[in-house]
Amino acid sequence: MRRVDALAVLQALGQNSVGEFIIYLISDPALKDHSTLFSLVQQWPELLQYALDSPTLYNSTRTFVSDAFTATLTLEVAQLASRNSGWHFSARNASAEQINAFSIEDMANKMETEAPTVWTLFGQLLASDPVLADRRKQYLDVGLPLATHVQGEPTEERDEEAEYWTEEILGDPVEREEDGDGPRRKKCRRRARERLTSLQRIRRVVIMSIFMVSTNQKCNPLACMLGIFCHSTSAPELVVEVLAHAGLSISLTATHTMINSLSEKALKYIRELAKTKVAAFAYDNFDMDFKSFSPTVEKPGTTLQHATSALIFPLEHGVTPSDLKFVDEIWSTDPMNLAIPSTQWRTPRNWTDCLPPAIDTDDPDQPSLSTRLMAWHFRLDLWPGIFAML
Numbered sequence: 001m002r003r004v005d006a007l008a009v010l011q012a013l014g015q016n017s018v019g020e021f022i023i024y025l026i027s028d029p030a031l032k033d034h035s036t037l038f039s040l041v042q043q044w045p046e047l048l049q050y051a052l053d054s055p056t057l058y059n060s061t062r063t064f065v066s067d068a069f070t071a072t073l074t075l076e077v078a079q080l081a082s083r084n085s086g087w088h089f090s091a092r093n094a095s096a097e098q099i100n101a102f103s104i105e106d107m108a109n110k111m112e113t114e115a116p117t118v119w120t121l122f123g124q125l126l127a128s129d130p131v132l133a134d135r136r137k138q139y140l141d142v143g144l145p146l147a148t149h150v151q152g153e154p155t156e157e158r159d160e161e162a163e164y165w166t167e168e169i170l171g172d173p174v175e176r177e178e179d180g181d182g183p184r185r186k187k188c189r190r191r192a193r194e195r196l197t198s199l200q201r202i203r204r205v206v207i208m209s210i211f212m213v214s215t216n217q218k219c220n221p222l223a224c225m226l227g228i229f230c231h232s233t234s235a236p237e238l239v240v241e242v243l244a245h246a247g248l249s250i251s252l253t254a255t256h257t258m259i260n261s262l263s264e265k266a267l268k269y270i271r272e273l274a275k276t277k278v279a280a281f282a283y284d285n286f287d288m289d290f291k292s293f294s295p296t297v298e299k300p301g302t303t304l305q306h307a308t309s310a311l312i313f314p315l316e317h318g319v320t321p322s323d324l325k326f327v328d329e330i331w332s333t334d335p336m337n338l339a340i341p342s343t344q345w346r347t348p349r350n351w352t353d354c355l356p357p358a359i360d361t362d363d364p365d366q367p368s369l370s371t372r373l374m375a376w377h378f379r380l381d382l383w384p385g386i387f388a389m390l
Helices: 003-013 018-027 035-053 058-081 096-101 104-114 116-125 130-142 155-169 173-177 183-215 221-232 237-245 252-275 326-331 369-381 383-388
Strands: 279-289 304-314
Touching (some): 058 104, 058 116, 058 183, 096 252, 104 221, 116 183, 183 221, 237 252
């Protein structure tokens, strides 16, 4: 455009500004098909880029774009942290179903769908250096050595970069040692690309999870999982506190509350399962050696402790309560049953009851002595523990 044409346009505008003209041109429905509006839309990115390059318009344009972009990012994070996202975990009401349903990949897919701007931004920030990103891509695509791809870089830095990505991406030492460009090597690089992509997605989820839990303390699925993981691995309390302060884990108190909640629900489920009469019980004796135990005069003893573990599991393959109807008969006369009067208790047994009468010693229909002794031992030692669960 010539200066004469620009002056003519400004003269035609009269008292109206250029900004008012553009706003009217965009907002008037009657002009939506006008060629001038179409040309403006096509050239709008160039206009914004010129505004950023112009010393006169740089500050105002950059401030506006930054504020608008920040508002978009904030809105997307707030939506992820809202109750409607379905990611609110309550330590007091934690359930095994929530734990089993947790998935990093599901979180990544949902974050990518519901917060695309934030997801894309973190993807760019995690590979901010184009030189290093290109180096990794060349190494994974065509197998170029990392240490010699970029000229002019200190050898020490290239070697550290090569060592890091070789161990980080190509995890199998056997595959790393293979030479050539055969099928196995190509498969190795393909797996390395998949691993790098997976690591980048996990890191995005971790960063966005920190933002979510900082926005809303109840939106803490990843933090809860890490808290349970630390508890299951007996991580030191100081480590848990550090992770909690960083937003990566829930607090130590919240972790204990969640474990107690899960334990209470598990105990309730076990009791309900035991009452179905289609469950089996298994016991196992084991020994534990407490190396940290130090006997004293007041408390003498050994470091070896003996205990018994119990396992209850449902009976499958078509088992019904009628198959175990004998349990009702036993329970209806058992002294452990507090719901019946003592007059209904069956007579206590001792070891002499297991001995066959002298007159029946040769009776083939009577159980053998060893069988009756084993039955008595089972009844005396193990059976009361079963009814204690009911």
